Amino acid sequence: MSVVTVQLGQCGNQVGQELFDSICSDSQDGQRKTYSSASCERFFHQTTHGDLVARAVLIDMEPKVINHSMTKAAHSGRWRYGDASHFSQKQGSGNNWANGYCVHGPRHREVVEELVRREVERCDRLAGLMAMMSVAGGTGSGVGTYATQCLRDVYPKSYILNHLTWPYGTGEVIVQNYNSVLTLAHLYQLSDAILVHENDTVHRICSQLLNIKHISFSDVNRVIAHQLGSVLQPALTADSHGAYSRNPLGEMVSALACHPEYKLLSVCTIPQMPSSSLAYSTFSWPALLKHLRQMLISNSKMEEGIDWQVRPPAASERTRSLTAGASFNTSLANLLILRGKDVYCAETGGFEDPALYTSWLSTEEAFNLWKSPVPFNKYEKSATLVSNSQALLRPLDNMVGKAWNMFASRAYIHQYIKFGISEEDFLDSFTSLEQVISSYSQLS
């Protein structure tokens, strides 16, 4: 079954290109044929000449980035984007969510739906749709939200996953918190699951784990692509009966996002190291899993500076809502994906400890495991954790807090009102997100 990806705005298109690149090189890496063909089927369609064409639609309100991404893809020699699978305008959305959502989105609705429809029809069976965008700007956030709404209308029964890139805390765009709040509040009603990468976290991975001296956006995007790829590449699931799962998005959504109040998913992949060091490193499943578990409970998003002091609360304390370990990260549900050598020997009991989870789900429901014997992207063994937990609570709270402070002075509001949204719309969005924050806080 195939996934159709919609890349929106500069970030969505840049990350999307790296994602397809990473997936393509992984699946063609002299791997086993079933893995390779499952992966290709999922993300590419093959032309009569044998070219791999990404199942993707590229949308942006200005042309430079799409041109760049399409050229870069074609230069790889291994895959490319469809010639007619993109849409751009001449003038961007000016970092204005309202401009994207109220003006550009509706204006180009039909074209976008048509492009997606063509990609969907090329699929034998549709596993679902993935929209990739950032929340800080105007097109990815505004047009992306509107597009998600249209997709939800046109494909009411399909799984829709939104991959969001959250900006650096110290600003790429001054009104980024407004744009983020408006996007998240709307997407919460439309999306089945929202998978988040934060630029700050990925930046630290680049500098501390990958030892990159002069970090560029390409480096950041490549890490995101690696992590996302490790989630989406074929895997054997509990339901797939010995073959690669044909319903990856559906299984992920039902594993993790079972409750409409809880849709925010974070991703952690280990190990991450410079490719030059890979040849000299050995990995063991017990070590990897031990680290990953501690990263989960101490809310450490990367494999460095993990706080080993944090422990899950003891059973007797579970009944109190605020307990030991204000720094303890309670999960609603987790999905662990193991890829590589000896994967069947991996012992995952540590993740089945009920102390990690909130009490409403049984551990069988809360913990899910996927495996693939095929090493991913040159890592002999790698483990990815997709988590529906309090990991994003603090960043979300900060984002809403800053936006609220700015809203209290009504700064920049005239820029949004100009394009058609009102102060009421802002208040509604704030209210929705406070609700989400409250729900996640109550997990402990």
Place this chain on the structure above:
Amino acid sequence: MTQSVVVQVGQCGNQVGCRFWDLALREHAHVNKKGLYDEALSSFFRNVDSRKSDGSACGVGGRIQHLKARAVLVDMEEGVVNEILQGALSEVFDSAQLLTDVSGSGNNWAVGHMTYGSAYREQIVDKLRKAAEDCDCLQCFFLIHSMGGGTGSGLGTRVLSLLEDEFPEVCRIVTSVYPTAEDDVITSPYNSVLAMRELTEHANCVLPVENQSLLDIVSKIKHMSHGKPGPTIKRDSTIISGQGGLSEAEKPFDAMNNIVANLLLNITSSARFEGSLNMDLNEIAMNLVPFPRLHYLVPSLTPLYTLADVSVHTRRLDQMFSDAFSKDHQLIRADPKHSLYLACALMVRGNVQVSDLRRNIERLRTSLPFVSWNQEGWKTGLCSVPPVGHSHSLLALANNTCVKHRFMELRERFTKLYRKKAHLHHYLHVEGMEQSCFSEAITSLSSLIEEYHHLDATKGRFMQDSPRLSIAR
């Protein structure tokens, strides 16, 4: 890709504009090796095939035939425009883009705004329409003028309100050259204050520039490059140099005007060329203007020059960021570090990565006071194409309350004259001009200053975070 139209009004406006077109051609020639008319060129130039009988423009992708500037040149005297037409840039302008008269405005805002404004209204609108129609997707009008005289100040601001009426959707970015206190035009305070009101009401963004600051920068560079032993400066790299452009001899004021021209080139660089974090012109107004009237942005440009020898990349880069916040590099006399930042944009060109940007923002933000609700108010853009002669450059645009000091000075100079009713009759004689124009203009300026005062009052005070919405459980 979008296009922009430059409207240059008055002597100063046209002289600066002239330098802009020269440097723009130089920049594109440097980048565009194949001689193809690409999207970047089309943002400021049309490509006209003069063999075609209707002289219509060719689309993007073909070879460059004849580049024509997307510009409208207005002056009520012929001298400056004629000089342009006789100079090296004559090919770049079409006679249809020009509007001139003979007698000038006599340094009288009212003559420029009322008399010529009414007389030439239709012709101006006509020429603007034509320029707009030649654009596929017009994003921005750049108006260049000075505040102290009659034409640039009076007719220029009349053009501004025409732009707002006729093209309300198109962004209006105004580069205004403010007079210094020692300006030899006695009535410059009147002209400036009358113009200020128009700018406050009709512009989306104003980039104020002061002659004194430009002079200081020019002398700093000349000092560096003359007769000092030690590192030598690459000749064509200074922001005052026009070397490599079409014009050969450097005229007086050219050095200063080149600085302003470079400002305009850098502001539009990310919209024209590609980069890892694009910044379009409409994003500038969006991010830097939190309240509609407070749209005066302090520009600062670095580096002023590049040393001929190659030194450590990172150290030079960090120095560039520090310099952008030093008083020596601002284009108006202002001390933003001791006032309050409402927002700040950093537009970087060249070989700079996001990590360099982050490192410097982290380093600098502790010493820069930002308003309480915008503590992390940075807008950043990375364009991969550096300016000619440099490996990288930075343009900082700050919305900072320090501009109020300039406005207060202006108000003082205005009041000194107005109290005595000095020279007032020259203005009141002009048809359409009344005493109320003066009182309204000074009121507008005062209330603008008040808005800045109000924000400044919050500086340093610990501002409680607004209580968040609470959700019923």
